Amino acid sequence: xxxxxxxxxxxxxxxxxxxxxxxxxxxxxxxxxxxxxxxxxxxxxxxxxxxxxxxxxxxxxxxxxxxxxxxxxxxxxxxxxxxxxxxxxxxxxxxxxxxxxxxxxxxxxxxxxxxxxxxxxxxxxxxxxxxxxxxxxxxxxxxxxxxxxxxxxxxxxxxxxxxxxxxxxxxxxxxxxxxxxxxxxxxxxxxxxxxxxxxxxxxxxxxxxxxxxxxxxxxxxxxxxxxxxxxxxxxxxxxxxxxxxxxxxxxxx
Amino acid sequence: xxxxxxxxxxxxxxxxxxxxxxxxxxxxxxxxxxxxxxxxxxxxxxxxxxxxxxxxxxxxxxxxxxxxxxxxxxxxxxxxxxxxxxxxxxxxxxxxxxxxxxxxxxxxxxxxxxxxxxxxxxxxxxxxxxxxxxxxxxxxxxxxxxxxxxxxxxxxxxxxxxxxxxxxxxxxxxxxxxxxxxxxxxxxxxxxxxxxxxxxxxxxxxxxxxxxxxxxxxxxxxxxxxxxxxxxxxxxxxxxxxxxxxxxxxxxxxxxxxxxxxxxxxxxxxxxxxxxxxxxxxxxxxxxxxxxxxxxxxxxxxxxxxxxxxxxxxxxxxxxxxxxxxxxxxxxxxxxxxxxxxxxxxxxxxxxxxxxxxxxxxxxxxxxxxxxxxxxxxxxxxxxxxxxxxxxxxxxxxxxxxxxxxxxxxxxxxxxxxxxxxxxxxxxxxxxxxxxxxxxxxxxxxxxxxxxxxxxxxxxxxxxxxx
Numbered sequence: 001x002x003x004x005x006x007x008x009x010x011x012x013x014x015x016x017x018x019x020x021x022x023x024x025x026x027x028x029x030x031x032x033x034x035x036x037x038x039x040x041x042x043x044x045x046x047x048x049x050x051x052x053x054x055x056x057x058x059x060x061x062x063x064x065x066x067x068x069x070x071x072x073x074x075x076x077x078x079x080x081x082x083x084x085x086x087x088x089x090x091x092x093x094x095x096x097x098x099x100x101x102x103x104x105x106x107x108x109x110x111x112x113x114x115x116x117x118x119x120x121x122x123x124x125x126x127x128x129x130x131x132x133x134x135x136x137x138x139x140x141x142x143x144x145x146x147x148x149x150x151x152x153x154x155x156x157x158x159x160x161x162x163x164x165x166x167x168x169x170x171x172x173x174x175x176x177x178x179x180x181x182x183x184x185x186x187x188x189x190x191x192x193x194x195x196x197x198x199x200x201x202x203x204x205x206x207x208x209x210x211x212x213x214x215x216x217x218x219x220x221x222x223x224x225x226x227x228x229x230x231x232x233x234x235x236x237x238x239x240x241x242x243x244x245x246x247x248x249x250x251x252x253x
Numbered sequence: 254x255x256x257x258x259x260x261x262x263x264x265x266x267x268x269x270x271x272x273x274x275x276x277x278x279x280x281x282x283x284x285x286x287x288x289x290x291x292x293x294x295x296x297x298x299x300x301x302x303x304x305x306x307x308x309x310x311x312x313x314x315x316x317x318x319x320x321x322x323x324x325x326x327x328x329x330x331x332x333x334x335x336x337x338x339x340x341x342x343x344x345x346x347x348x349x350x351x352x353x354x355x356x357x358x359x360x361x362x363x364x365x366x367x368x369x370x371x372x373x374x375x376x377x378x379x380x381x382x383x384x385x386x387x388x389x390x391x392x393x394x395x396x397x398x399x400x401x402x403x404x405x406x407x408x409x410x411x412x413x414x415x416x417x418x419x420x421x422x423x424x425x426x427x428x429x430x431x432x433x434x435x436x437x438x439x440x441x442x443x444x445x446x447x448x449x450x451x452x453x454x455x456x457x458x459x460x461x462x463x464x465x466x467x468x469x470x471x472x473x474x475x476x477x478x479x480x481x482x483x484x485x486x487x488x489x490x491x492x493x494x495x496x497x498x499x500x501x502x503x504x505x506x507x508x509x510x511x512x513x514x515x516x517x518x519x520x521x522x523x524x525x526x527x528x529x530x531x532x533x534x535x536x537x538x539x540x541x542x543x544x545x546x547x548x549x550x551x552x553x554x555x556x557x558x559x560x561x562x563x564x565x566x567x568x569x570x571x572x573x574x575x576x577x578x579x580x581x582x583x584x585x586x587x588x589x590x591x592x593x594x595x596x597x598x599x600x601x602x603x604x605x606x607x608x609x610x611x612x613x614x615x616x617x618x619x620x621x622x623x624x625x626x627x628x629x630x631x632x633x634x635x636x637x638x639x640x641x642x643x644x645x646x647x648x649x650x651x652x653x654x655x656x657x658x659x660x661x662x663x664x665x666x667x668x669x670x671x672x673x674x675x676x677x678x679x680x681x682x683x684x685x686x687x688x689x690x691x692x693x694x695x696x697x698x699x700x701x702x703x704x705x706x707x708x709x710x711x712x713x714x715x716x717x718x719x720x
Contacts, residue, residue: 083610084610090608097605113610166609
């Protein structure tokens, strides 16, 4: 049994009057991939956005309850969001490279956090991040080309490289393959397998097959509630809850 | 007479609409057939057939009637023994005849004029009567034709579509032709100007004093006069003044407009946005002449006062006052355009930046603005072309002297101001002075056209990237 990295207790999220999450209690293990599944609008994305406080961007969003990382309360008002996000990186549904060169896309984060003071240090960070995201061989000769000139799958790996460039502990992935073709998806999944040796990963996915392939632990959300959570094998072979059973066999959702 | 005719045609068309509608309904019920179009389309069909041929005929007739009558009358007058040596005198006699007919002529009337006036009255009468007869003939013919079509249950829907398409086409044609007309009138007058003044003397001369060419017929210019005129039309001081004032205006408008655009797009809450955006846009609705007298009566004297207190000589009409006010006028353009552009930067880019730990201002500076840059440049260029074309503020606040100066406290002048100065009051249209206004207009037109083109390209390029 590995250590618990992130622990949520009675987490509630409201968008204005509408409650999006109800008393979610979910533990995420260190250096493991946790998959969150469930029908659209069930709160999976809302949950992972609580982990790096991305919900702060939305004015009407209110979060109550506890969410801790290594014993530190993430939901604390006085918490420095910048250093939190340095520790918790995120990859989004659609690849969103900045309109900058490939190099600048990756050096952006380290520069903001004052890492890589000299050019050679920065070069090293960029190279390492690209190697870790398995993109280095494809782009090493054209680092000054715009990030948007890459293919969709490459762009998404660039975004993963951008997320790991600041050396986070946790990486959140919000349906990272939903805009990609099967080959690009396979590459990203391979990459996730590799990354979990170093990072704690949470992945939101609509593809049950993907959850089975990449994750060790799976949580099933429905209508803002965490219905069931457990080892991926168990959830998909022998779930306790009838609703989980129905969802994974495709009876709804 | 024409108004009455148009009125009658309209009334007739409207009643035909209802007639056609009910007629086809009865046909379909009585003969139990399926109509090829909705009854109202048969109504439209009748309306269009009744009005368009008649109106087109009326238009063409009204265009040619005066020309034909004039040539006939001048010929009759000549036959009567009237003597005129050239076109202008013929025109004068024609105008006299017309005035006699209308009873507004108070000079001596000799027999030739009287006879011609009678002939004129006769022709006017004849033409009017035949016009009315012909128009009603056309209406009757086209209505009979279209009624017959309706009875045969034609595809009125398609026919109406074709006619409407034609109408829309004609409207856009008129818009385009008008623009071309303006360009050509600028071009031809400018060519006349450049036949007197060498184009290089114009483009590179540093002295602008067109009053030297006052009332001088271009065709009868002597060599000595030509030499004198050579350096009266130097364009450099004007373009320098224009650019200088536009530059001052941009110094004011770009930072303030851009920053307020950023605030509106990124920081302002929905409530603040809803209130303050219209307020900024009100600035764009103030007539420029109001800005002009604000600049001339308030800001200019204020600067002079301040300058005096500081021991500086400030002209009460200064480039600074004009540029400053022009800048204020342009703020809303820059602000609302850059607001739009920044708003259309996808949220996902901001999220990506926040997710690596960037703060809001870092995100704006390093991700949002670079992403929006082409659009922002486009909006600034549009603002520049407005600044260059702006007239009223500079006429009132910047002065008229074509100084070649870079001192913002002195008065200077712009292309548009000079065009106004040249064309107000009585003008001799053959004088190079007047024609120089067209040359200035053409230059200004080309300059703003190029700026607009570049701006549009920039904005378009930006759109393609994120749509």
